[in-house]
Amino acid sequence: MSVIANGLSRVRYEIVSYFRQGDSVFFTFLFPLVMLTIFAVAFSETPFGPPGEEVSAARFYLPGMLAAGVLLSGLQNMSIDIAVEKSDGTLKRLAGTPLSPISFFIGKIGQVLVTGALQAALLILVAHFAFGVELPTEAGAWLTFAWVFLFGVSTCAILGIGLSGLPRSGKSATAVIIPIVLILQFISGVYLSFAMLPTWLQNVASVFPLKWLAQGMRSVFLPSSFEAAEPGGSWDLAGVAIFTGIWLVAGLIAARLTFRWIRKDA
């Protein structure tokens, strides 16, 4: 079917273009890796975690960086990309071709899935081989990682489509999107230990999906002794699934309602 075939052709096209765009490779693809390296090196002598169960900075920060990567590859990359394409006429051009919007989104989401997966793989490999982070050995943990990752990337990508309508022009896209992404990272346990945040801020962060993704990632990569430090003393994977799911559905509705190839009577 040509909608699918065109969508797959878009995936390839989008991925090639993505990796040829130097700034997006740095700010969305390599950024979490750079941050992980900084934390691992800066706090190389500092133990993290409950007494007797301490882990290295690299291990402590890996889950947060994976969650941040999902947010950057999905939400940030997608929303800025579409906002820019809207204002530079790319979408107008596509609107004049027999490309279905469904194929267009297969292309975008495919690109996000592939680049997000490469990014996660790179983070895990560097954490393991460069910083000696122990990786889980049970299949169950990797299964959790897989669903949290896939669910998270899809949700963030869909939310990115919805957010792409927020900036008024392609030029303001980074200025509008990056602060949102940055604030979310600070309150959701990516850069700052979530357990250290005041309860009210934890409650605010719990409304947004990033906190749940970071929590899901911690459940995979941190020892079970860390579970007690979570709000409610549990990894709460059901909560991860429910909150991410709610945002996914909300994002789908928002994208369906707000996305247009062009503003017809601007």
Place this chain on the structure above:
Amino acid sequence: MSMDDVVEVRGLRKTYRGGFEALKGIDFTIERGETFALLGPNGAGKSTTIEILEGYRDRTGGEARVLGVDPQHGGLGWKARIGIVLQNTGEQPNATVREQLTHFAGLYPRPRDVDKVIAAVGLTDQARTRIRRLSGGQRRRVDVALGIVGNPELLFLDEPTTGFDPEARRSFWELIRSLKREGTTILLTTHYLDEAAQLADRAGVIAGGRLVALGAIDELGGADARVPIVRWSEKGVVREERTQRPGELVARLAAKGEPERLEVIRPALEDIYLDLVREAAA
């Protein structure tokens, strides 16, 4: 509407939010295989008209049919039959010319051969160059190539040669003539009257949201507009007279002694066009 009309427009009106009336009722048709030029000053309504026909804008009133379909509701099958070259469009700067064309060709059911299209727009040497490294004129040729790569029945060209050097413009004209020979119907807007005269079978002149003239290029403005003008000076005052027999008038003038600064002017398309636009503004 005849079977051979590719574009039919009746009483087309467009009022923008805020009340600006861009089109105040426009009628014209374009037959299959014809090249039709829409002329007019900036802001006259040319782009509004072409964008309504391309499906980018909704009309406020009147009728529009493009390939038998209301462009407001043109689906993907309809889009596969048209080609659009917009005034300005973003290119994927990171793709090469060949990648970009191959990708777009893949979206159409019966595309043209990509290498032939690249050759036709004169970019064979740049086929493997990323679009961001092309000059402005070369990027414009990529736009044109993307417009024709789907092998459209109807091609929209909105000011296609803006920014071309004279040589590029001439080779572009040659390309359009070859599309015409293959039977492509073309709707062209342009500021360059020589371009319209070179390419179009018929033209319409839009001014102030109305069609002020419509017809074959060499009949535009009517026979009166083409009556030669004899101009000369008498005691420092410029005199002019329009006559079908300029020779006779010149002979009569010369009989009274050599007239000062004598000239006989046959109005070119540009003079006729400027007259039409001036009249519409008055």
